[in-house]
Amino acid sequence: MKRRSTFLMIVLGFGFAFFYIPILSMIVYSFNASRLATVWGGFSTKWYVSLLSNDKVIDALFLSLKIAVISATVATILGTMAGIALARFTKFRGRVLFSGLVTAPLIMPEVITGISSLIFFILMADWVGWPGARGFSTITLAHITFSMVFVTTIVQARMIQSDRAIEEAAMDLGSRPWQVMFDITLPVISPAIMSGWLLAFTISLDDVVITSFTTGPGSTTLPLLIWSKVKLGVTPDINALATLMVLTVGAGVVAAGIIMTRAERRRLADERMAFRNND
Amino acid sequence: MSTEGFSRWFDRKGWVGLVIGLPYVWLVVLFLLPFLIVLAMSVATNTPTAPPFSFGGEHPWINLGAYERIATDGLYVRAFLTSIFNAFVSAMLCLLIGYPMALGLTRVSKSWRNILLMLVILPFWTSFLLRVYAWMGLMGKNSWFNGLLTDAWNFLVPIDWAVKSIPMMNSNFAVVLVMVYTYLPFMILPLYASLERLDPNLDEAAMDLGSRPAQVFRDVTLPQSLPGIIAGGMLVFIPAAGELVIPTLVGNASQPMIGRLISDEFSQARDWPMAAAIAVALLVLMVVPTMIYSHYQAKAEGSK
Structure with a gap:
């Protein structure tokens, strides 16, 4: 038994490495003075300086945050209802x-979700004149649609328990x-709703594929900006970013x-206290 | 309807209707409808118009040409085989690495276990694109990691085989390596969940x-964790088979995977019916692993 455990611990160590x-390598190389991204040329923070003074990066970051906050909020409301x-x-x-419909987007490859959303938006523009231009609104709608089902999964699991x-x-x-619903159900499942929002937020903030299909001219989110740069190779400013x-x-x-572990622990303690007082 | 009548109707039916109806309508309009359009488009005809497709005309209403090409044109057949192969190898490697890791996680003390589980989940929250990017930095010709591997290779093999650097980027090897890296948590977590429930008394x-x-592992632990193995395997296989970002960044352009092919047919060749047909074929391919997954998932949850 002992020897097998040593083996498991070694694999665990290698796994985390x-x-x-x-x-870690990416973090170290973000402080690389050399313009060649993979050759060490001394310590420097210049890529951070150039990054933070780059308006394109800042604009893209704010667009991404705006889309992520709005889409996560709507996705949480719809996903919780579902x-x-x-x-x-x-x-x-x-x-x-x-x-x-709630499970399918979870397994649907992102390319397909992206292309079908784009075709839908193009044909809608043809048929009913909406959406006039693709960009912020179409990205947000697509993000809500595929992140709400993640919220649903979390909330549904919590509700069953x-x-x-x-x-x-x-x-x-x-x-x-x-x-x-407002006085009992929602407060009880509020940790699940919070996790759901956080997940929807990060999914939106991180998404490249669906965004690249539903975006339009002038709407570059941060992942899209990174995507277009990374396709050309490794650069030191992307390391910094x-x-x-x-x-x-x-x-x-x-x-x-x-915070959530503490809140959960406090809630359990409160519950136990309440039951004890009842006895 | 009077206010009171409305309020009674709302309590009895309207409220439930609202809670079900709003997400339902949303998903039907923004998910099901677009998908049905893709399904219809896969049997349309590619035309040099904008948008570049039409139904009917000189062709029959249902044009199965795109599906015919998928079945007969070597490019598409190879792309499907490459995707299945890469996804399968990734799932296997994830299992080989993930199983001992998950088993190891069940053997450490409780306080360590929480920290380590957090460390397994943490990369999942950080940007997917940047995790792929991190490997581009490691695999490049001049990187320290490639240098290390090159030195090890040159030390181990006869001098004639010595290389200046190992060509890792833009290959199926790179695609599999990065897929294992990004999807390993999907394997570890279900495995850990099924291993953690096992009764140590049985061992x-x-x-x-x-x-x-070794016999205890083979006869007791392994059979009981089978649902977790299959669930984890499918959780890796399904997204890996349709992957677009990883093959585009580190893969070999002359050996495309399906995801990249769909995207290229759509944006570059502007053959929408072809892109739609490949997408539908990919989904059909996904149906079997998905059904296996939900079967074993239900089984894994049932034994709780």
Whole structure:
């Protein structure tokens, strides 16, 4: 038993090295003074300076953030509704199609989602004159559509675990259905909704393929900007940009993880306290 | 309808209708409808108009020409085979690396386990594009990593085989390597979930009855984690088969994968019916692994 464990620990060590060496190497080379991205030429922060004074990068970042905030918010609202619907309303006409529509975007290759959205927008413009120009609005609509199903998956899983008795009690005490949802259901599943929003936000912020098909002239998001530069090869300023993004997202995720674990622990402690007081 | 009547109708039916209806209509209009258009387009005829397709005309209404070309033209057949091969090899390698990692995760102390699980999930949250990009930096001809591998190669092989650098970029090898890197968490997490649920008493019982560790693994651990293996394998295979970003950045342009072919047919050749037909064919190809996945996923959750 002991020897096998040593083997497992070695594989684990190599596995994490495999995960993190490329990222660490990229971070180290972002401080490379040399213009050649892969040859070390001394320490420098000049790529960060040139990056932060590059208006194109800043504009792209703000466009990406704007799209990500709006699409994550709408996707969370729609995705939560779909998750609640699937977990609570077990019988309604078209449920099979609905649950299919909620799963399909998860496995649909992004190229296909991207192309079908683009064809849809082009034909709609032809038939009904909308959307006039592709860009911010078409990207946002496409992002909402494919990120809402991730929210649905998370919310649905949480809903199935949660106790229906509280909702039924509120109903018996005379709450109207929408009051039950706002006063009971949503607060109970709020950690899942928050994770869903965060996931939708990062999916939108990160997306290249679907964005590249649904964008129009003048709407360059940050991933699209990186994509067009990276296709030509490795450059030191992208290393710097990558470092900033990886560190920001990493710090954000770790912080969110810690906050959520604490909140969950507090909620469990409160629940236990409430039950003990009842005894 | 009076206000009170409306309010009663809203409580009984309208509210539920709203909660179901809004996301339903959204998905029908922005997901199902576009997909049906693609399905229809795959049997349309390519024309030099804008948009570049038409139904009917001198051709029959349903033009299966695009599907015929997929089945007969070597370019498309090869692209499908390359995609399946790359996705399959990636899933296998993810399993070989991911299984001992997942098993290792179940053996470390609880506080370590949470930190390590976080470290498995963390790359998933950081930009996918940048994770691919990080490997472009490592695989390039002048990089320290390539230099290290080149030195190791030159040290191990006879002097005639010595190389100046290892040509890693723009090959199927690079595509598989980066796919393993980006999709490994998809393998580790379901495997960990199914291994964590196993009862350690079973291992001990098998040991007490005289099994050696290797036998315990083969007869007890492995069979019980089969649902996790298959779920993880499909979670890697399905996105890998339709991958576009990785083959475009590190792959060989003369050996395209399906995703890249769809994109090229659409944007460069402007043959929309052809792109649509390849897309439909790819989806048909995905149906089988998806069904296997949901079968084993349900099984894995059922045994909870």
